[in-house]
Amino acid sequence: MTTDPRQAALTAATTPEPWDILVIGGGASGLGTAVEAATRGYRTLLLEAHDYAKGTSSRSTKLVHGGVRYLAQGNVSLVREALHERGLLKQNAPHLVRDLGFLIAAYKWWAAPFYGIGLKMYDLLAGKLNLQASRYVNKAQALARTPTLKQAGLKGGILYFDGQFDDSRLAITLMRSLEDHGGVTLNHAPVVGLIREGGRVVGARFRDDETGQEHEVRARAVVNATGVFVDDIRRMERSDVKPMLSPSQGVHVVVDRRFLPGDSAIMVPRTDDGRVLFAVPWHDHVVIGTTDTPVPETSLEPRALPEEIDFILRTAAQYMDPAPTRADVRSVYVGLRPLVKAAEGTDTKSLSRDHVIRISDGGLITLTGGKWTTYRRMGEDTVNRAAAQAGLPERLSLTAGLKLHGATQADLPEHWKVYGTDAEWVQSLPGANQKIHQALPYTEAEVRWAARAEQARTVEDVLSRRLRALLLNAQASIEAAPRVAAILAEELGRDQAWQAGQVRAYTDVAQGYVLR
Ligand SMILES: Cc1cc2nc3c(=O)[nH]c(=O)nc-3n(C[C@H](O)[C@H](O)[C@H](O)COP(=O)(O)OP(=O)(O)OC[C@H]3O[C@@H](n4cnc5c(N)ncnc54)[C@H](O)[C@@H]3O)c2cc1C
Numbered sequence: 001m002t003t004d005p006r007q008a009a010l011t012a013a014t015t016p017e018p019w020d021i022l023v024i025g026g027g028a029s030g031l032g033t034a035v036e037a038a039t040r041g042y043r044t045l046l047l048e049a050h051d052y053a054k055g056t057s058s059r060s061t062k063l064v065h066g067g068v069r070y071l072a073q074g075n076v077s078l079v080r081e082a083l084h085e086r087g088l089l090k091q092n093a094p095h096l097v098r099d100l101g102f103l104i105a106a107y108k109w110w111a112a113p114f115y116g117i118g119l120k121m122y123d124l125l126a127g128k129l130n131l132q133a134s135r136y137v138n139k140a141q142a143l144a145r146t147p148t149l150k151q152a153g154l155k156g157g158i159l160y161f162d163g164q165f166d167d168s169r170l171a172i173t174l175m176r177s178l179e180d181h182g183g184v185t186l187n188h189a190p191v192v193g194l195i196r197e198g199g200r201v202v203g204a205r206f207r208d209d210e211t212g213q214e215h216e217v218r219a220r221a222v223v224n225a226t227g228v229f230v231d232d233i234r235r236m237e238r239s240d241v242k243p244m245l246s247p248s249q250g251v252h253v254v255v256d257r258r259f260l261p262g263d264s265a266i267m268v269p270r271t272d273d274g275r276v277l278f279a280v281p282w283h284d285h286v287v288i289g290t291t292d293t294p295v296p297e298t299s300l301e302p303r304a305l306p307e308e309i310d311f312i313l314r315t316a317a318q319y320m321d322p323a324p325t326r327a328d329v330r331s332v333y334v335g336l337r338p339l340v341k342a343a344e345g346t347d348t349k350s351l352s353r354d355h356v357i358r359i360s361d362g363g364l365i366t367l368t369g370g371k372w373t374t375y376r377r378m379g380e381d382t383v384n385r386a387a388a389q390a391g392l393p394e395r396l397s398l399t400a401g402l403k404l405h406g407a408t409q410a411d412l413p414e415h416w417k418v419y420g421t422d423a424e425w426v427q428s429l430p431g432a433n434q435k436i437h438q439a440l441p442y443t444e445a446e447v448r449w450a451a452r453a454e455q456a457r458t459v460e461d462v463l464s465r466r467l468r469a470l471l472l473n474a475q476a477s478i479e480a481a482p483r484v485a486a487i488l489a490e491e492l493g494r495d496q497a498w499q500a501g502q503v504r505a506y507t508d509v510a511q512g513y514v515l516r
Contacts, residue, residue: 034174063163099164105150166283440472482503
């Protein structure tokens, strides 16, 4: 008899024995915290409302970086910590992180020495874990690395190195690592209330979105890691609590690789509005972004403003030739930054990018802020606080040296790399040579794998976060949805009506990524 893994996880989650640590939210912060807790031997449960990385954690610029920009702001300790974490992640998930050269083009005589000095400091702050050292390049060398860089007036530039990754694949890898270390984790399981006893938060109520049934779970420590939604959970404890976040949105557009055919990214250190802009090769496409626009409210599917798209394309056109136009955009995606609130009237560009842990009077631990690169450190700090607060036995952190699920140094073909040591299992499934769409690199075997091994429950789980079809080519992903629904239906035992509903729901979401 085969056991349904979701049913098994539900049964395990609702055990009457209290969990040591319950984590609410399956993005970078929640997964980092849960892996930290489980590897220390604490009984750990994670509940995710929609899907792992459904929020901001699938919508980043895809950089594992110290943040050159924060160095310019003088935030040296933040940069040093992030560079250290960049090095650890490269060691612990070499199948997901690669070194990437970033070119800062110099069109003025002073630009190369000016940025060169800052980037030497960036190298130094990385210490032993530095990637290749930054260096000056002349015009010919700059063009060899980024052939579509605008040539008129180009003097040369600075080349520096940072890491690049696939954000939602790292989230899936962390979810698998959590399972490997005995944690229990459920997606499509929103927390709908907190359980309080004697003024203390002692657990939560969640809904299984596949059946609509509600369940209660108890825990010695409850961590709220719901990204831009942390204030919603905090309000479940106290309805009059003051919001701690001031979210802003960041937009990216994705275009074909021909707009940046070399082996390096372009980094624009100062745009017209004083931000940085990246054009980064990613999965044989190019991601260009981002913006920083304060938003009055949070949403699961934020939308780009026309002026944000114009700004990105206008800035790209100052550096790229040929420059992409609206017609070249394959996908637009928007992420919300969980920025911790400062005093009234503060500009969001200067708010803290560092993480914040806040513990309420009732013991609810809220983790927010930070960035993907520092997820491990955020998890470590949070579990230290949670263990102390809940009186759990003190145990040392192991994650600095913990190889994540599938970690391998093997030189796998680019497409299969994200699966690490699982790659050969994926390729052994039916449909390994059958693409889901001619404009997408993905195969039917990968859809089956997503359902069997990676907790994919919906067409969106597959096309957006197990595979990156939605970000690479939103229209093609809509066209692939019926086939993906049919394969998922076979894997999960669903009927025709379910398939039709899935295709409708996916099309609704994905239309928002198509630029019209
Ligand atoms: C535009 C942009 C670009 C970025 N680029 C980079 C980059 O290149 N490199 C980098 O290091 N960092 C980057 N970051 C930062 C990084 O992406 C974020 O800091 C990180 O993803 C935040 O993760 P999180 O887990 O806190 O939030 P989220 O990823 O939003 O996760 C929160 C989760 O909680 C779930 N949830 C909400 N309510 C409930 C509930 N009631 N019950 C259960 N679950 C719930 C949500 O569904 C969601 O999955 C970028 C951020 C933005 C906005």
